[in-house]
Amino acid sequence: MSQAVLEPDAASSRGMDLLRFATAGSVDDGKSTLIGRLLYDTKTIFEDQLEAVESASASRGDEYTNLALLTDGLRAEREQGITIDVAYRYFATPRRKFIIADTPGHIQYTRNMVTGASTADLALILVDARKGLVEQSRRHAFLTSLLRVPHLVLCVNKMDLVDWDQKVFERIADEFTSFAAKLDAPDLTIIPISALNGDNIASRSENSPWYEGPSLLHHLEHVHIASDRNLVDVRFPVQYVIRPQSTTVTDYRGYAGQVASGILKPGDDVMVLPSGLTSTISAIETADGPVDEAFPPMSVTVRLADEIDISRGDMICRPQNRPAVAQDIEAMVCWMDETAPLRVGGKYAIKHTTRTARTVVRGLQYRLDVNTLHRDEAAGELGLNEIGRVRLRTTVPLLADEYRRNRTTGGFILIDESTNRTVGAGIIIEAR
Template structure:
């Protein structure tokens, strides 16, 4: 099975994100000829000097006419070495929530910087959000090097400034590279215009960055999504528990525990749509059968007896508020969706609101408005089986939903459970 890399792109307005993605799609020959012809015609009609590769990714006509990207757009392409899923997120400050959405499942984040402008407020904001969301690999792409005459001094100045800022954020893995998305320098192949740069091209880095070990293969976490009981005489004794493996490795014969009941059993079989498999690991979707008939329902968690998540109703979390119609207030009541479990929750405390540009903590804040980030304490109506987000992004993340409107109003990352 070919490896998949999920990566998100972010940057300030007009830093060239869409052009960079268009260049990757164009140079890897993963777009159809009729799409290329349409883009060439549109570029000519607009009076563009070059073929505007950004039009390959800016899907909505209204966006194209404004010259901006305003939502998260997902793109897919593949090379002989790896498959890729790209989340192209907007650069505007008012779309912080879109960046959170796009980066929440990413293995790698690309942050673009215009070489002429250097680091701006949004560059730091996006770097902070990427580390808050525990994206394991960060790539700073210094774009538009052709507009600064491929200057080594300009590149190194931006690289050094960003490296100093990233040190405050404890970025696990940082790579910096100079490119020109418009001209194709260092995107798919190494550029002759920057002989002073001895690193890989962007595509080479994306193809070779190691992501398998970033997934939690230690703690077994299997939230039950659906209980399978076929209504057939041939399958009278069949009882399976379907879901997605969110951590660890499941094998036949392993001793497991079901939470919150605490009952234990052993795995009788691990099955997929293609039949029984020897083992299952993230992010496989499988059906697990147990040797004993114990009470298991949707929202329960299968784990190891001696390696359990916390079972708690009091949760401390960082949340990004996503609702434009009403702010989050103390005492607010919401539905919470965590793995496959749903409950209701109340905001017991807002510990501070965080300024993501200065990292200042406002401990006097009493509410969170659209795109604001803060640390809160929640009390849920039923226990959640949760880990800290730093340990497992799947079992450490959740969303809050306004029950009256059914809108998702916040995304949360659990910091501690008690």
């Protein structure tokens, strides 16, 4: 059985904070190499994995251990030297656990980048120090802003190939800072690195004495994400109603799901939508037993003091703080289907939290050029990887918030009912 180079203590990491981050950037900027370096430097890869990568590197004629091979898992990725799929990787340090979404750099895989960044706490954009900012750098910065990823890190990679020239770094940093000022990027950090050699990855490098900021790993370990959670608006979409079929337990009724936002406690007054009926939380339970409170992203079972008719897709919230109960939706949609475009009049299934309905496209207001931010109001359709503002009408009300307020209750996917394929992903601008 393979052994980890240095396996982190799983038991001690159970209660640690979790950071989800997505990597993005243009082709050959070194995303996969960077992730391989993070896995290697945090000693969370197995010995046989490292041996396989060393062997593959030698057979390819590489003069170094190509750590990108740790993440480029698809055969087509290895053969072409590109990233196609969204590869999820996991590692931990003594301070924090991490989930990485390694997203593609090619323009034709924009939809995959949107998928990887949609649940991220932080986006990490790489640029090649020799090339500076390119079209994809701006595209991915805009998409992370559109998806309201709270923290943004720009890594200026391959600094070793420009002799760690401070002026090169500062020119790129200034240009990106100016571009980011046009976007909604509240927290921006810029770090000079060499993913291949490990400079400024796990520790500060002597090659950049002029750089006074943290190493990348130090920043990832210490970036503050607790305040990014919405702990004000209680939203608990019901995923499953638990009614044990037991002769000894006859009066148990629990509502299972994941807390989308807010804090739930026993004794709280709550309302169930769309019925509008009210009750009080009598208990909150987890797989490990009862708890005194629940907050995102905990998965819990909520029990109420009153017997109310509640089904999957209903939502528990506060009586004085409710989401919109809406059938008319204004949203930004990223189209993901390569076989047919989104057109006005198109009919789809819509999946929003735990609720599924049908929807029809009532209007396409404009198609957005994510490179220039130009709005094409004459556009008649959205093709693969294109983004536009769309009006939808649903068959049953959605229990929704604006995406800028709540990323969970403000997001949805569109599904082609004939093939059951996900064809679009949307963020709600307005629900009424």
